[in-house]
Amino acid sequence: MKVIEMTKPGGPEVLVVAERPIPKPAENEVLIKVHAAGINRPDCAQRQGTYPPPPGASDLLGLEVSGEVVDVGSKVTQWSKGDYVCALVSGGGYAEYVVAPEGQCLPIPYDLDFVHAAALPETFFTVWTNVFESGQLKKGEIILVHGGSGGIGTTAIQLSRQMGAKVFTTVGKESAVQPCLDLGADKVIQYKKEDFVTAVKDATGGRGVDVILDMVGGEYFPRNIECLAPMGRLVQIATLQGANVSFDIRKMMSKRLTITGSTLRPRSVEEKSRIAKNLRDHVWPLLNKGRLKPVIFKTFKLEQAREAHELMESSAHTGKIVLNVL
Structure with missing residues (x-):
């Protein structure tokens, strides 16, 4: 799969296109074919070397994605192949495929496309x-x-x-x-x-x-x-x-x-899954009714992650910056 790697800690110029094997989901994880991935300030901090991923997380940037479930672990009960989801991940979102705990996935709200859905989880x-x-x-x-x-x-x-x-x-x-x-x-x-x-x-x-x-x-x-x-x-x-x-x-x-x-990334899968359930109960109905919608400022191709980070650090945007992976 195509991914974005860091050659070393530094500015946006350290982000480069690379290839890695497609990850395999653990027993309570799903494999998502990524359609879009959100850009967030913590991504910039990790790129600069000041916000390392937690133990066991992917070293790749990217904390939120949307896409299609293409494989499921042996103990997954909430999702099936072919489901469209958005997900909070601890890393690995800047890639064509990523694994996510099933409890950190949420259905894509009614009438939202993949770009808007990718802008939901982290925020x-x-x-x-x-x-x-x-x-x-x-x-x-x-x-x-x-x-x-x-x-x-x-x-x-x-x-x-x-x-x-x-x-x-x-x-x-x-x-x-x-x-x-x-x-x-x-x-x-x-x-x-x-x-x-x-x-x-x-x-x-x-x-x-x-x-x-x-x-x-x-x-x-x-x-x-x-x-x-x-x-x-x-x-x-x-x-x-x-x-x-x-x-x-x-x-x-x-x-x-x-x-x-608080910080979100180091929390346990159980804690993040609890938050996801509360979102599904209290916030997703508002999204499904169109009373909330993420604000998208600009999209970039996966290969343009460097330019996306330059825009993020310029603070010239209003709303979210998203990588369109497909």
Whole structure:
């Protein structure tokens, strides 16, 4: 099969086309003929050498795919050959075939093509477990989503709004404002033009927001603390501007805040399968009704993975970048 390999850790130029044997599914896995694969920030981090795959995972990049099941392990009960699925994988998505645990596969929602389906798993798994499980976002509350124009951001805006929350978001460019409003954001803050702490306090009468989803870290951390309302929850999912922070812990104590965070990739198959079941029960009906849809910015051929990574790192996109493998 054709795959994309890294010659060494580095920039997008280290991604090259190669050939490898088609993998064989273990007893609880399915083999998927990949039609499309999503591009995500963790892929770039792995390429740079700062986000190694967990033990036992493929060394190839790629955390989400869509395609056709072409083989099943001896103990697989949920899927059969010929089923169309999208799947969360721990690696190996930048290839013509990939294996996935059966519990991490989901049916392709009604009326979605393979490109849109490939953009679902990584972002929807991440948003569901962090915003609604860890963050406990409820109907009528306010969430601040940092980076509203990215794959995580566009998903969090839509899903939070569908669940009855009010949504604020930050963006870095003027061109992202209207798309975020169109997705359901109530307020879009251009962080290069205005201080998001001031904007949040002005918009809430000084109260603040109930939940913050942040992938920036660094200097954003103490500013997020300022933005939170009493009993607010900060959910950290990445540290693009640094992992070491300093803040006055008394502010957390006085407002009775909860600070939490997670990464998705190292979780067990059992945990990811549980999240997949919750998505199928609570989110897939919304997708099937057309009330949610991933935002696709641009597609590339598998052989153009380098160009796809260059676009991802430019932050010029709004929504998802996808490799069209077929």
